[in-house]
Every structure is written in C-alpha cells, then in structure tokens.
Amino acid sequence: xxLIFAFDAGGDDGTDYMTVAGFAxxxxxxxxxxxxxxxxxxxxxxxxxxxVDANSFRGPFQHWRDLPNKIELRQALFADLMDLIVxxxxxxxxxxxxxxxxxxxxxxxxxxxxxxxxxxxARTCEKYAxxxxxxxxxxCPEIGMAFVFEAGDEGQSKLQERLRKEWGHIPPNFxxxxxxxxxxxxxxYGFVPLQAADWLAWELNRAARDFYPEKLESVSQLRWxxxxxxxxxxxxxxxxxxxNLKDMDNxxxxxxxxxxxxxxxxxxxxxxxx
Numbered sequence: 322x323x324l325i326f327a328f329d330a331g332g333d334d335g336t337d338y339m340t341v342a343g344f345a346x347x348x349x350x351x352x353x354x355x356x357x358x359x360x361x362x363x364x365x366x367x368x369x370x371x372x373v374d375a376n377s378f379r380g381p382f383q384h385w386r387d388l389p390n391k392i393e394l395r396q397a398l399f400a401d402l403m404d405l406i407v408x409x410x411x412x413x414x415x416x417x418x419x420x421x422x423x424x425x426x427x428x429x430x431x432x433x434x435x436x437x438x439x440x441x442x443a444r445t446c447e448k449y450a451x452x453x454x455x456x457x458x459x460x461c462p463e464i465g466m467a468f469v470f471e472a473g474d475e476g477q478s479k480l481q482e483r484l485r486k487e488w489g490h491i492p493p494n495f496x497x498x499x500x501x502x503x504x505x506x507x508x509x510y511g512f513v514p515l516q517a518a519d520w521l522a523w524e525l526n527r528a529a530r531d532f533y534p535e536k537l538e539s540v541s542q543l544r545w546x547x548x549x550x551x552x553x554x555x556x557x558x559x560x561x562x563x564x565n566l567k568d569m570d571n572x573x574x575x576x577x578x579x580x581x582x583x584x585x586x587x588x589x590x591x592x593x594x595x
Contacts, residue, residue: 413556
C-alpha cells in the first residue's frame with residue numbers, strides 16, 4: 322500500500338493569512354474518492370470543485386447563479402462531498418501563518434526555516450504528516466509515500482528546492498487540481514484529492530480571518546463546512562501567531578528527528594509520483 326498526502330494553499334504571501342492544508346489516504350481510497358467525487362459533481366453539471374467559485378456561484382457553478390434554490394443545491398452538494406472526505410481520508414493536516422507577523426519577525430528560525438509564509442506552512446504540514454506516519458505506520462517500513470501539492474502555487478519552486486535539499490525528505494510532486502491542456506495539446510489529468518484540500522485550506526483561511534480579529538466568539542458561529550472539518554478525520558491544525566512563531570524553532574528540531582527516522586527506514590528513497 323502507498324500513502325498519498327494532498328495539499329493546497331489558501332491565500333498567498335500578500336494576504337493577511339496564508340494556509341496550507343490537506344488530507345492523507347491510500348492510493349486505493351483516493352481512487353475511490355476521485356471516482357465518486359467526480360460523479361457527484363457531474364450530477365449537478367459541475368466540471369470541478371473550487372471553493373471560491375462554489376461560494377460565489379462563479380466558474381463551474383455559474384449555471385446555479387440565478388436559480389432560486391441555489392443555496393439549497395450548494396448545501397446538498399457540500400453535504401455529499403463532505404461525506405466522501407470523511408469516508409475516504411485517514412488524516413488532515415494544516416498550518417496557517419499570520420503574514421504580517423511572519424514578515425515582521427527576524428528570528429533565527431525564519432532565516433533557517435523558510436523564505437516565505439507558503440514554504441513555512443507547507444513544510445510544517447509535511448512535518449506533521451511525517452510525524453503521523455512515524456507514529457501510525459512504523460510497523461510498515463515498506464510503505465510508499467508521496468506528497469502532492471497544487472501546481473502553480475506561488476513559492477512552488479522554492480518549496481521543491483527546500484524539500485529536495487533536506488535529509489530524509491519525501492520528494493514533492495506538483496499537480497493541477499483539474500484536467501489541464503498543455504501547450505502541445507495533450508492533457509495533464511488533474512489530481513482530484515487536491516480539490517478537497519482546496520476546500521479545507523479555504524475554510525481554515527476564512528476561519529482565521531474571522532476569529533483572530535475577534536469577529537466570532539465561538540466555534541458555533543463558524544461556517545457549516547468548517548464546523549464539519551473540525552470533526553473527522555482527526556488531524557493536526559496549527560497556526561503561527563505572534564505568540565507562537567517561536568514554535569518554528571521546535572519544528573526545526575522535529576524536522577531533524579523525522580529526517581533521521583525517515584532515512585533509517587529509507588523513506589527518502591521511496592518517494593514516488595502519485
């Protein structure tokens with residue numbers, strides 16, 4: 322069996338918050354997930370799922386825009402897609418960066434850990450994922466692992482360079498979330514699990530924007546999808562605020578421990594394309 326981790330970003334280095342988030346599952350469960358996810362979207366005439374389009378009734382959701390029951394249609398779709406995520410994924414991972422505070426810090430951790438908020442968030446998710454794998458799958462040293470990030474996110478090349486330089490890393494793959502026509506006319510098929518990662522990243526980024534300026538007082542005020550994401554699957558959701566940016570130092574130590582473990586069982590050599 323192989324584990325595949327799918328991650329996408331919400332926001333960018335120029336927004337108030339940057340979030341990277343995603344899910345872990347096996348190749349078999351991701352195949353089932355992708356088949357059922359696409360079939361559910363097709364029932365409503367939707368080509369692919371992108372959260373910002375779903376919430377604004379744009380792009381592939383444009384045909385719902387003027388319908389009187391568009392909210393009900395969207396909620397029914399959200400409920401079915403959320404069920405697919407819960408049934409087919411093993412774990413969730415996420416990290417949010419408060420950009421203005423990250424840009425303002427000048428500590429050693431920032432210099433050593435990453436040049437951008439995107440890289441910090443992505444590498445933190447990778448460390449969370451490897452820690453989970455170390456704990457849950459240590460009896461299966463032959464298991465294959467792959468990390469898939471959304472292609473085209475700002476900072477992709479720097480993230481790839483960082484991870485490839487690290488001892489014990491799992492080489493990253495970069496894929497589109499939907500089918501894309503290349504310049505030569507051929508099709509690069511999208512990695513559907515990235516659409517679920519897009520949803521988680523968007524909702525977490527929105528929750529951070531709502532909570533940290535203290536617009537919301539309790540979890541019950543969060544949007545319905547975010548309330549669901551706080552449940553299953555279990556996982557690790559972190560945020561770097563002014564109070565805990567120092568945790569980057571701990572992530573460096575954690576990274577070294579995980580790298581040693583990964584190298585000891587050869588994970589760094591087994592990274593494979595999804």
